[in-house]
Amino acid sequence: MFTPSQADVRRFFCSVYAKTLSGQALTAIEIIASQWLAEHPEYHADFADADAALEKMYDVEAGATNPFLHLSMHLSISEQCSIxxxxxxxxxxxxxxxxxxxxxxxxxxxxxxxxxxxxxxxxxxxxxxxxxxxxxxxxxxxxx
Incomplete structure (x- = not known):
């Protein structure tokens, strides 16, 4: 079973965002991730700076949504449905x-x-x- 770290997940989504903006080729899983990224423009700033993304904490008690968790759940549900x-x-x-x-x-x-x-x-x-x-x-x- 693949168990990425928090940093791995954040790097993945930031990379997908950067590749999408620059028009680079995407892998199959990156295509799915990019489709969910497109559905959430409110999170684009979070994905634009990988270094900041690795440092940022999202305080759920203060009402902050973690965009990396949110998109990971979209991706998980997409994968679950595909298989x-x-x-x-x-x-x-x-x-x-x-x-x-x-x-x-x-x-x-x-x-x-x-x-x-x-x-x-x-x-x-x-x-x-x-x-x-x-x-x-x-x-x-x-x-x-």
């Missing part, structure tokens, strides 16, 4: 996307479920529960 792991996530996100008429909105709602699953897993000291995660996404798809 349907956990099994059923693709269908759940597709249903949510259809109900919201927006892949972006569906991802944001799925992020709530993903974050909850990770938090509960860490708190309980056990593996993530994919079934609960998928059920959460499905619940989002059935409510208005």
């Amino acid at each position: 349907d792991q956990p099994r059923g996530i693709r269908q759940a996100v597709e249903l949510l996307t259809a109900r919201r008429d927006s892949l972006h909105q569906a991802h944001h709602e799925a992020m709530e479920c993903l974050g909850q699953m990770v938090w509960e897993s860490q708190r309980a000291g056990r593996p993530p529960d994919g079934d609960t995660y998928i059920a959460c996404v499905q619940r989002h798809a059935t409510r208005d």
Whole structure:
């Protein structure tokens, strides 16, 4: 399993941003990341300076959103859907996307479920529960 450090993640997104701006060729995963970067222009300044990105801390208690975590979650959900792991996530996100008429909105709602699953897993000291995660996404798809 690949477990990048915080610095690795930040360098990756800053590199993708720089390559996108300069028109350089992107790998498949970089293309997906660049598509989510394009959906979040409010974060572009965070990706423009890799050195500053490595140093910056985002205080959640003060209401600061960590753009690197946010885009990592978009990327994770995209990858999960591409391979349907956990099994059923693709269908759940597709249903949510259809109900919201927006892949972006569906991802944001799925992020709530993903974050909850990770938090509960860490708190309980056990593996993530994919079934609960998928059920959460499905619940989002059935409510208005």
